[in-house]
Amino acid sequence: MFKRILVPVDGSENALRALKLAVEMQKMTGAELMTLTVFRHHSLLEASMSMVRPDDPQNLDDVMREHAKDIADTAKKAALEMGAQNPRSFVRNGPPARTIVKFSKEREVDLIVLGSRGLGDLEGYLLGSVSHKVTSLADCPVMVV
Numbered sequence: 001m002f003k004r005i006l007v008p009v010d011g012s013e014n015a016l017r018a019l020k021l022a023v024e025m026q027k028m029t030g031a032e033l034m035t036l037t038v039f040r041h042h043s044l045l046e047a048s049m050s051m052v053r054p055d056d057p058q059n060l061d062d063v064m065r066e067h068a069k070d071i072a073d074t075a076k077k078a079a080l081e082m083g084a085q086n087p088r089s090f091v092r093n094g095p096p097a098r099t100i101v102k103f104s105k106e107r108e109v110d111l112i113v114l115g116s117r118g119l120g121d122l123e124g125y126l127l128g129s130v131s132h133k134v135t136s137l138a139d140c141p142v143m144v145v
Contacts, residue, residue, distance in 0.1 A: 002031040002110040008100045008130070009035045009075040014115025018145040019075060022113040023082040031110070033087045035075040036103055038096045039068040065091065097133030104138060112142045 007022045009015040019035065026033045041061060072089035079087040092099050104112055116131050135142045 002029045004032045004034065004107060004109045004111075005029075006100070006104050006107070006109040006112045007033070007035045007075070008096070008112070008114045008134075009037050009071060010096075010115075011071045011074070012115055014145065015075070016078065016115075018113045018115045018143075019079055020082060021143070021145055023079055023084045023087075025111070025113070026084055030085075033079060033084050034107065034109070035072060035079065035087065035089045036100060037068040037072040037075070037089070037091050038099045039064040039091070039093055040095065041093060061093070065093070096130045097137060100130070100134050101137045101139075104140060109140055111140060112138055114142065114144060116144050 002025065005022050005025060007015070007019050009019060022033060025031065068091045072091050076087050076089040090103070092103060094102075100112065100114075103109075112134060114131050114134060116129070131142075131144050135144065
């Protein structure tokens, strides 16, 4: 039925619920299970704020990438603890919904399982949630948990 299942994760409780469901689906179907954590490039405002902290010169993109890797690693570990077989985790940079959809097309994903609400930001309130955008843009079925 499903050969590849994708679970976008952001560290939220809803993402964890989606992961639990996806692991159960993997057990039933034998599908490949992938998690994807997406981080956004920092804004010019964030860049200007980093310039006023010369004692902490880290690049904000690097900090965000490391945080995303931590979330991805935590999701992979959780999936293994739930009984998933060979879960794979990925980190990408970009607008969350479009990056999820692009990744799903590149990997020929059969099903995307994602939380109804993530950690979000102001954009989510102004432009609509990531889950809503993914359901409208994806070519494959999307299960919103």
